[in-house]
Amino acid sequence: MAEINRHILGSYDAAISGLQNxxxxxxxxxxxxxxNSLGCLLNRDEDLCNVTIADDEEIxxxxxxxxxxxIDLLRRFQPVAxxxxxxxxxxxxxxxLERIADQxxxxxxxxxxxxxxxxxPEVNFLDPMYREVTLMLSDVxxxxxxxNIDLAISIPARDKKLDAMSHEITExxxxxxxxxxxxxxxxLDLIFIARHLxxxxxxxxxxxxxxxxxxxxxxxxxxxxxxxxxxxxxxxxRAGEGLGLPVSDTLPS
Amino acid sequence: MERTQEFVPKPATPxxxxxxxxxxxxxxAQRNAFExxxxxxxxxxxxxxxxxxxxxxxxxxxxxxxPSGCGKSTMLRCLNRMHExxxxxxMTGSIRFFGEDxxxxxxxxAVVRRRIGMVFQKSNPFPTMSIAENVTVGLRLNGITNRxxxxxxxxxxxxxxxxxxxxxxDLGKPGVSLSGGQQQRLCIARAIAPKPExxxxxxxxxxxxxxxxxxxxELIQQLSRDYTIVIVTHxxxxxxxxxxxxAFLYLGRLIEYxxxxxxxxxxxxxxxxxxxxxxxx
Numbered sequence: 001m002a003e004i005n006r007h008i009l010g011s012y013d014a015a016i017s018g019l020q021n022x023x024x025x026x027x028x029x030x031x032x033x034x035x036n037s038l039g040c041l042l043n044r045d046e047d048l049c050n051v052t053i054a055d056d057e058e059i060x061x062x063x064x065x066x067x068x069x070x071i072d073l074l075r076r077f078q079p080v081a082x083x084x085x086x087x088x089x090x091x092x093x094x095x096x097l098e099r100i101a102d103q104x105x106x107x108x109x110x111x112x113x114x115x116x117x118x119x120x121p122e123v124n125f126l127d128p129m130y131r132e133v134t135l136m137l138s139d140v141x142x143x144x145x146x147x148n149i150d151l152a153i154s155i156p157a158r159d160k161k162l163d164a165m166s167h168e169i170t171e172x173x174x175x176x177x178x179x180x181x182x183x184x185x186x187x188l189d190l191i192f193i194a195r196h197l198x199x200x201x202x203x204x205x206x207x208x209x210x211x212x213x214x215x216x217x218x219x220x221x222x223x224x225x226x227x228x229x230x231x232x233x234x235x236x237x238r239a240g241e242g243l244g245l246p247v248s249d250t251l252p253s
Numbered sequence: 254m255e256r257t258q259e260f261v262p263k264p265a266t267p268x269x270x271x272x273x274x275x276x277x278x279x280x281x282a283q284r285n286a287f288e289x290x291x292x293x294x295x296x297x298x299x300x301x302x303x304x305x306x307x308x309x310x311x312x313x314x315x316x317x318x319x320p321s322g323c324g325k326s327t328m329l330r331c332l333n334r335m336h337e338x339x340x341x342x343x344m345t346g347s348i349r350f351f352g353e354d355x356x357x358x359x360x361x362x363a364v365v366r367r368r369i370g371m372v373f374q375k376s377n378p379f380p381t382m383s384i385a386e387n388v389t390v391g392l393r394l395n396g397i398t399n400r401x402x403x404x405x406x407x408x409x410x411x412x413x414x415x416x417x418x419x420x421x422x423d424l425g426k427p428g429v430s431l432s433g434g435q436q437q438r439l440c441i442a443r444a445i446a447p448k449p450e451x452x453x454x455x456x457x458x459x460x461x462x463x464x465x466x467x468x469x470x471e472l473i474q475q476l477s478r479d480y481t482i483v484i485v486t487h488x489x490x491x492x493x494x495x496x497x498x499x500a501f502l503y504l505g506r507l508i509e510y511x512x513x514x515x516x517x518x519x520x521x522x523x524x525x526x527x528x529x530x531x532x533x534x
Binding site: 005006007008012077078080082084085217 | 489490493517518519520525526527529530531532
């Protein structure tokens with residue numbers, strides 16, 4: 001996180017950093033759960049499936065805590081400018097993180113079921129999607145913590161690629177279902193897993209849009225082909241102005 | 254030199270009938286009530302405002318924010334030549350009011366103050382006058398003696414100030430018998446009674462309780478349909494709630510001036526960000 005000037009009210013700083021810490025904790029648990037759901041499937045690890053499903057409870061509780069702390073912060077300090085954007089973004093991020101964790105649980109449940117049947121070699125088709133979505137998630141979180149607009153802004157295009165991968169896998173598995181109708185249930189589960197990964201990617205994209213808003217105060221949602229491809233596209237002359245949380249060296253102490 | 258009473262063209266009266274409305278030309282683009290250029294103000298050796306340049310559009314609410322001593326009130330007082338009443342004050346630069354030089358030698362400051370009304374931080378009803386007399390004093394000082402007109406204008410002003418229902422049965426009581434919030438609304442009624450085009454408000458709600466503050470804020474919103482309002486406030490939430498445009502002053506300089514929603518969500522200047530988010534000082 002970019003260095004910030006302290007607020008005159010120490011409790012304001014404490015409330016904001018508490019919110020950020022909860023968000024980062026939630027993000028790391030969410031990343032772990034998504035990674036674990038891959039292990040559930042590829043390693044046919046039933047224990048890991050159960051752990052992934054159980055760990056979701058902690059993320060749910062953190063989401064509720066973040067909502068409460070965010071509302072308390074809005075009530076107590078009435079933040080404005082970048083503080084306001086970061087508080088609102090943190091609350092929206094937590095909601096999307098919780099839903100990514102839900103997708104991990106869905107995958108773990110499907111994996112637990114698949115692991116009880118003979119191995120399908122097509123399971124490995126999902127590996128590139130997994131790698132992409134987990135990388136997207138870690139990149140967007142890095143973009144948030146480092147105030148890196150370029151990283152966040154790269155996510156929507158990568159989400160489109162993820163959608164294309166999901167579509168391609170679905171087509172392949174549909175062909176396999178015709179060839180091996182006795183495994184139709186398992187193939188359907190694999191298609192659902194691809195769909196869950198695609199949905200996780202959509203949430204990562206939502207996070208990226210909120211991160212761009214928090215950092216640069218620009219709304220890049222629903223822009224279609226007009227969506228900027230880089231910080232320079234987005235900000236024009238404002239690019240390189242040292243965006244992110246404010247640091248002033250011009251004020252008297 | 255003869256001083257003029259009508260140094261600024263009054264805004265056109267809106268058409269009243271549907272036929273007139275249909276025949277009327279399209280409304281003109283919004284004009285600037287004030288065009289301030291390179292304004293500097295000194296009190297003795299101390300320069301309170303430095304090279305301030307900004308335009309204030311008509312029929313908007315413009316909030317002036319900044320820490321104590323940054324020149325907010327001085328700037329506000331320059332807009333109706335009130336600062337001239339301070340000994341050893343002087344000013345350079347220009348202020349145009351609807352295109353007319355406010356400081357031209359032919360302009361009578363008393364007329365300026367009739368056309369550009371002011372409400373102060375502390376309510377200051379005239380203690381020896383009744384509620385009704387407080388509202389009409391400006392009109393009477395301007396030579397209006399028609400009782401029916403004074404009565405009608407008094408009621409209209411008190412209604413606009415959202416005070417009529419509370420005082421209509423006590424119009425003869427002293428103005429100072431009202432509560433603090435009522436006194437401030439009485440002062441607003443007094444300020445709008447002579448039908449100024451502009452209302453300057455210097456922290457008009459800083460001494461009021463939350464309910465009275467909300468009433469004053471609601472009143473400011475209502476008045477902005479007909480008046481240009483410039484308000485100095487230390488309350489960031491109030492500036493954010495009521496104003497259309499906001500200016501941040503620091504050490505006598507204009508740091509940032511933009512639409513209020515932009516200034517409070519994505520200020521361009523770090524000094525503005527630091528001040529409004531409480532990282533200042």
